[in-house]
Amino acid sequence: MTTSKTWNVALAGECMVCRPFMVHQDDSPEFAGVIELLRDTDVTYGHLEMNFADYEELRWPARGQGIGSFMMADPKIAADLKAAGMDLMSTAHNHSFDFGPEGLLATKKHCRDAGIATAGTGLDLELASEPAYVEKPKGRVALVSASSGNQHFMWAGLPKGGLRGRPGVNPVRIEYEFVVDEPTASQLKQLGENLRVSKPTKSDKPGAFGILLPGTQQWGEVNTFVVGDAFEINSRCNKRDLDRNKRSINEARTMADLVIVAHHFSVSDGPRGDTPPKFVQEFARAAIDAGADIYVGHGWHKTLGIEIYKGKPIIYGIGNFFAQSEFIQRVPYDSYDAWGHDVDRLPTLTPADHPLHPGLDTPSDTWWSSALIKLEMEDHQLKRLHLHPVEMGRETTKEARVTRQTGTGDHAFTEGRPMLSQGEDAVRILGRFQKLSALYGTTVEINDGVGTIDLSSAPQIAKSA
Known part of the structure; x- marks a missing residue:
């Protein structure tokens, strides 16, 4: 086969999806437009911030602390993701191990059964670190997926001393240094x-x-x-983890025609702001140097800037794409306890109680919006990047007023499905990308409700590289 040197690529953000959605594909042009953008491409990637399993496949929640949601949904939703156009999905994140090895491996199985290739988790460290491959008419595409910020028992391990390796995520551990006067x-x-x-x-x-x-x-x-002379927090990647992932990326570039690297990071150098931690920029640039064509960052549930490094896109924060965690049906004891509910009355508590999930207890102008990104790649270089703004049922204002509600309870449950954004919401979404990308010398032009990075001229590539 003659390998094509041009690719049209779709990138979708964090899919916290737990409701079937393809039943709505013809409901509105705003949702139909999202599906069309996902399908009208050579290859489509998304980040799966959810686990899939039938409950008889599970045993119990694997962690007993933290206010984070316990991500689990009906495996049938994997078929909806495939029908929407998903080819490759990253599964390394801070919720991968919410239900232990059983939930992690069931998620991979149900995605595989639906025809979606996954990377970032596995039966041991070697399998969690290896690229996933998908065959497309234009060639072979690889995905390497890693996660930073996981607890120790979530890291995949290698077999040794007659003991099997530990199932888990492909980690990029972090080393911190605190500078004080x-x-x-x-x-x-x-x-x-x-x-x-x-x-x-x-x-x-x-x-x-x-x-x-x-x-x-x-x-x-x-x-x-x-x-030091100033107060700061310096973070860097664990060298062994960085080297292992660079080997995986090198394998991918040798055995595939297009390489995507996905990096989930749930931690920060202090409060989550509008720029990524130092270790993220280190990993992103190292991934490109090792052979990646595209780097996609996620984990903060908000959009961040886009850097063009050596002619290739580094998307530091792609943001949410589905925001439906409050519709999780089986909420374990630990969530009710962490959020301060009266667990002595546990039989009377239900998943409709509020709050039970982070990001939903206070208004957020970044949780409910992002962009579906379309890339035009040629000879392993970015030619154009298009940002199609999407919203998930709330305005992109500080108040985050609900525009699409499910149910009639005292607490408004937001529908959480992505739709093409219009009007002032679209302007705000794209304006954020424009402002934060400018920090890296990247120009985002906004026309007719779409943001565009056009690299048809060389100066911008030279400036950012």
């Missing part, structure tokens, strides 16, 4: 000595010192402090 460093050292929580650090920087707080003693994670 001299007076603060002196106070922290005194605090460490007085509370007897001072510990040696692995850092080889002069004057570096460590503190191991009681809450992290079980993991042995020492917080490393160094003295």
Whole structure:
């Protein structure tokens, strides 16, 4: 077969999908337009922020802490995703292990049965790290998927000593360094000595010192402090994880004609702002250097800027595409407990109680909107990128007024299905991409409700590379 050097690619964001949706494909032009954009392409990628399993396939929730949702939905929804056009989906994220190995492996099985290739999770570390491949008329496409911010028991492991490897996610672990001024460093050292929580650090920087707080003693994670002129948090990728993922990307570029790298990160260098953490930029650029054609970041449930690096797109935050976590039918005890519900009355509590899910307890002008991204690639270089704004049932204002509601309860449940956005909402969605992409020297032009990055001229590539 002669490999085509041009690709039209569709990228969809975080699919927190737990309701069948293809029944609505002809309901409105705004939703039909989304489906058409997903299908009218050479290959379509999305991030699956959900697990699929029949309940008899599961045992129990694998974690007992945190306010995060326990993501689980009807496996039949995988068929809807395939019918909508999904070819490849990343499954490495902070909810991959919500229901342990059983839920993780069932998700891969149901996606495979629906005809969707998945990457980022597996029976052991080697399988979780390997690329997924899909055959398309224009050639072979590969996906490598990784996650940062997972708890230790969620990391996939390798077999050793006669023991099987651990199912889990393909991790990119993070190493942090906290920079403080001299007076603060002196106070922290005194605090460490007085509370007897001072510990040696692995850092080889002069004057570096460590503190191991009681809450992290079980993991042995020492917080490393160094003295500097300004306060800042420096994060970097664990070298072994970075090297392993670079090997997977190198495999993918050798064995496929187009390579997509998906990176889920649920942690940040401080509060989640409008720019990605340092370790994310490190990983994204390393992925491109290793042979990736496209980098897609997600995890903060909000859109971030787009960088053009060596002529290839780095999408730091693609945002949500489906936002339906509040419709999860089976909510475990742990969620009711974490959100402060009276678990002594557990039999009287239901999934309709509020709050039970993060991101939904307060209004957000970024949770309910994003863009379906269409790429034109030629000879492994980006020619054009089109941003088609979508909304999931709320306005893109600080108040986030509900525009599409399900049910009539006291708390408005937002329908959460993506539709093409119009009017002022579309302007705000695209304006955010435009503003945040400009931080990387990337120009987003807005015309007729669509944002466009046009690299038909060389200067922008040279400037960003």
